[in-house]
Amino acid sequence: MEPEQNRENSNHINGNDVVQTTDRPLPGNINSETAPLPFLKSLFPTPCHDRVVLVGGTVRDLMLGRESRDIDLIAALSDDELTTLGFRLVEPASAAAIYFKHHHEFGKIEVTRIAGMADLENDLILRDFTINAMAMDLNGSQVDPLNGEEDLRRVALRACSDETFTGDPLRIFRAFRFEADGWRMTPDTEALIRRDDWSGAFGAMPVERFSSEMLKALARKVPKRFFQLMIEFNVGGEFLPEIFLMPQVPAGPPQHHPEGDLFTHSTQVLQRLAAVTDNPLPRFCAFFHDLGKLATAPELYPKHHGHDDAGFDLAAEFCNRLRLPATYRKGLAWISRLHGKANKWEELRDSTKIAMAEQALKAGIVDILPLVSAADKAGGLPMAGWNDAVKVAGMSTGELGIEQKKLEAMPAGNRSAFIMQKRVEVLRVVGFRS
Numbered sequence: 001m002e003p004e005q006n007r008e009n010s011n012h013i014n015g016n017d018v019v020q021t022t023d024r025p026l027p028g029n030i031n032s033e034t035a036p037l038p039f040l041k042s043l044f045p046t047p048c049h050d051r052v053v054l055v056g057g058t059v060r061d062l063m064l065g066r067e068s069r070d071i072d073l074i075a076a077l078s079d080d081e082l083t084t085l086g087f088r089l090v091e092p093a094s095a096a097a098i099y100f101k102h103h104h105e106f107g108k109i110e111v112t113r114i115a116g117m118a119d120l121e122n123d124l125i126l127r128d129f130t131i132n133a134m135a136m137d138l139n140g141s142q143v144d145p146l147n148g149e150e151d152l153r154r155v156a157l158r159a160c161s162d163e164t165f166t167g168d169p170l171r172i173f174r175a176f177r178f179e180a181d182g183w184r185m186t187p188d189t190e191a192l193i194r195r196d197d198w199s200g201a202f203g204a205m206p207v208e209r210f211s212s213e214m215l216k217a218l219a220r221k222v223p224k225r226f227f228q229l230m231i232e233f234n235v236g237g238e239f240l241p242e243i244f245l246m247p248q249v250p251a252g253p254p255q256h257h258p259e260g261d262l263f264t265h266s267t268q269v270l271q272r273l274a275a276v277t278d279n280p281l282p283r284f285c286a287f288f289h290d291l292g293k294l295a296t297a298p299e300l301y302p303k304h305h306g307h308d309d310a311g312f313d314l315a316a317e318f319c320n321r322l323r324l325p326a327t328y329r330k331g332l333a334w335i336s337r338l339h340g341k342a343n344k345w346e347e348l349r350d351s352t353k354i355a356m357a358e359q360a361l362k363a364g365i366v367d368i369l370p371l372v373s374a375a376d377k378a379g380g381l382p383m384a385g386w387n388d389a390v391k392v393a394g395m396s397t398g399e400l401g402i403e404q405k406k407l408e409a410m411p412a413g414n415r416s417a418f419i420m421q422k423r424v425e426v427l428r429v430v431g432f433r434s
Contacts, residue, residue: 030062030140036071036106041138043109044085051076051117053135053143055124060131063152070108074123074135076116087111121145128171129178129189130158157183165192169201173213173236176229180220193233202238210239211322218280218287224267227287231263239322245294250302252293257302262293272375282368284328285335289372291318292336311336327364334363335372342373345383350424357386357393366390392427400426 030037044052052075054062061068075082079089087099087109099111114123120143124133130148142149151158157178165171172193175185202210217226227243230236237244246263259265266287273286292311293304315333338356341348348356360366374380397407400422407415 030136034062034140036068037138037140039103039106040071040073044138048075048077048081049138052111053120053137055112055135056127056132059134059136059142060148060152062136063134063149070110071106073109073111074114074120075111076114076119077111079113082111082113125160126167127160128164128168128174130160131156131183133160151186155183156186157189158186159189159192162192164189165198166196169198170205170209170213172198172233173210173217173226176226177213177217177220179229180217180222180225182221190233193235198235199238202236205238207239207321208323210236211324214240214322215280215284215324218283219278221274222271223274223283224270224287227263227267242288242291242294242318249293249296251290252304253302262290266290268378269372269375272378272380273371276371276375281327281331282371285331285365285368286372286375288315288318288332289335289339289376291315291332308337308340330363331365331368334359334365335368338365338369339372339376342369342383343376345373345386350427351420353385353389354393354420354423354427357389361390361394388427388430392423392430395423395426397422 040052040054041049052073054071055074056072058068058070058072082099083089085101087101089097090100091097096112099113101109101111103109112123114120120135124135124143124145127133130146130151132148133144133146134148135143137143146158146160157175159165159171159175175189175193179185214226217223220226227240230240230243231247234244243263246266247261249262251257251259251262251265254260257265259268266289269289270283270287274283277283290304290307290311291314292307292309295310295314296304296307312333315336316329319329319332338359341352341356345353356369357366360369370383370386374382397404397419400419402419402422407418410418
């Protein structure tokens with residue numbers, strides 16, 4: 001690796017965000033009574049204790065005083081020993097075989113086998129980052145061949161070796177995800193990413209691996225950092241070519257979008273929404289809510305007439321390409337279509353508000369739409385009366401006070417308008433009471 005410059009006690013500036021990277025104290029000493037060590041001692045028979053160690057993120061979280069959702073272990077145990085203890089062998093297509101067990105309190109317990117404890121250090125130095133290359137025995141003693149504890153104190157993300165990223169290029173996006181959580185790559189780690197052309201490796205990588213890292217990053221403290229780093233390092237266009245187009249597209253007329261380009265606007269909306277929820281689905285919808293603006297012909301800039309419907313049409317192909325769940329596909333499509341109207345909520349007729357609420361109910365974005373609308377501009381206000389509109393939109397004809405016989409006697413073509421009229425009447429009563 002290239003020698004690292006001294007960047008201790010500095011700040012990492014991300015737009016308007018400042019991620020502190022000063023040294024931080026670690027919690028007090030870890031001993032044999034620190035959870036989950038007593039549990040692991042009870043899980044494994046005493047003769048196994050000196051052949052089992054905690055590793056990776058489990059050790060990192062323990063040292064930071066954080067609760068770890070899962071437990072990662074390395075063990076010099078035989079297949080028979082592990083299966084006797086209730087572990088099940090799992091052999092993923094793109095990762096090493098692991099032994100798996102679930103516990104109601106500690107979640108997933110995953111064990112990677114090694115031939116003997118003499119192989120432990122070699123396993124650690126082949127990992128991604130030094131903060132993940134530490135082990136801890138069941139008494140709380142550490143094995144730290146790459147000085148990961150020091151990087152932990154410095155909030156520094158350092159690659160374990162010059163071959164960290166060539167061994168698994170997905171680790172580049174993992175590094176970006178860690179930065180979105182407040183870590184800072186060391187200069188020599190950044191240099192390793194810039195050193196090679198990754199397009200061939202990414203072209204052969206299953207898109208699901210990238211999408212998994214993206215969604216994890218969206219749940220972190222500064223999610224926009226993940227996308228900023230993709231552009232800064234010019235990597236990932238094989239998966240998300242859209243974000244590389246965004247900086248060249250105006251967000252809209254300057255009087256409405258003084259921030260300028262679409263990428264800047266999208267990251268601002270993402271961070272404003274991130275301040276009120278850590279759920280990755282609304283954050284995803286916020287960042288890509290203006291996807292349809294990428295379909296605008298350049299000669300029409302800076303305006304984007306029809307971008308709401310264009311985004312609706314693009315969302316399905318976009319999410320399918322990224323192999324995202326159906327909730328993301330439907331959510332983005334309807335956020336794209338409805339956010340423009342939502343931004344004019346106070347100007348809408350009551351019937352239009354109810355129709356929008358009906359669509360939001362069907363699309364599963366009742367809670368997401370008002371968040372995106374408020375985040376779409378600085379100082380954005382909540383959609384006053386939205387909950388009332390949703391309540392009325394979800395009422396049955398009986399709850400609206402409509403007699404079934406009267407409805408059936410009415411010409412079929414008139415029924416929808418009649419029901420909407422009743423909804424408007426009820427909304428005005430409900431709104432008045434609120």
